Amino acid sequence: SQQGEEDPQALSIQEGENATMNCSYKTSINNLQWYRQNSGRGLVHLILIRSNEREKHSGRLRVTLDTSKKSSSLLITASRAADTASYFCATDAPGRRTGNQFYFGTGTSLTVIP
Amino acid sequence: DSGVTQTPKHLITATGQRVTLRCSPRSGDLSVYWYQQSLDQGLQFLIQYYNGEERAKGNILERFSAQQFPDLHSELNLSSLELGDSALYFCASSPHRPPYEQYFGPGTRLTVT
Numbered sequence: 001s002q003q004g005e006e007d008p009q010a011l012s013i014q015e016g017e018n019a020t021m022n023c024s025y026k027t028s029i030n031n032l033q034w035y036r037q038n039s040g041r042g043l044v045h046l047i048l049i050r051s052n053e054r055e056k057h058s059g060r061l062r063v064t065l066d067t068s069k070k071s072s073s074l075l076i077t078a079s080r081a082a083d084t085a086s087y088f089c090a091t092d093a094p095g096r097r098t099g100n101q102f103y104f105g106t107g108t109s110l111t112v113i114p
Numbered sequence: 115d116s117g118v119t120q121t122p123k124h125l126i127t128a129t130g131q132r133v134t135l136r137c138s139p140r141s142g143d144l145s146v147y148w149y150q151q152s153l154d155q156g157l158q159f160l161i162q163y164y165n166g167e168e169r170a171k172g173n174i175l176e177r178f179s180a181q182q183f184p185d186l187h188s189e190l191n192l193s194s195l196e197l198g199d200s201a202l203y204f205c206a207s208s209p210h211r212p213p214y215e216q217y218f219g220p221g222t223r224l225t226v227t
Contacts, residue, residue, distance in 0.1 A: 033215060042116060042204055042218035088157065092214070101170040102147075102216065104157040
């Protein structure tokens, strides 16, 4: 069964505003990753946060992780029209040594209005 | 450009047919993953190969099979196709060290008529 579940399913904001999307998962993880997908294209890796980290930044992206609540959030600051895409969180299946099986959520569809 | 290539880009075929999707991973990546993305099911993990061996199996139907060749490219074979198999099929590759971030190909859009 899927681990990550994103919330909200869809989000529409004005350019320049911040966008926050959340991810909840069910079991323990080694790390959690966020990916972006432009319509009909492949997913692009954005950022990874390990289970022993609480917050991570990359440019306009800020990710938090709360392992006690089994949840993560992705904040995109000062959004741009080019940020319009679907965003997925992916959690791994601990215990595998060579490669990992990842579980992707159903995604949050973000629309940034110019 | 992720460095992962997939062919073909689009495929239209009839029910009952068999197709083969091809994926070449990034240079140096030993792991290949296959995913199916449909509107109602989201992104579903199908199967993972590492250096030619099957490593993990997800929601892959018995009508589907995959393999990874010595040159590390992989093929996903879909047989006895049904209308419900219409979807985007993605291949991803990852390095053989943690944290195994995945690099996705552009996908193959399969339409079964």
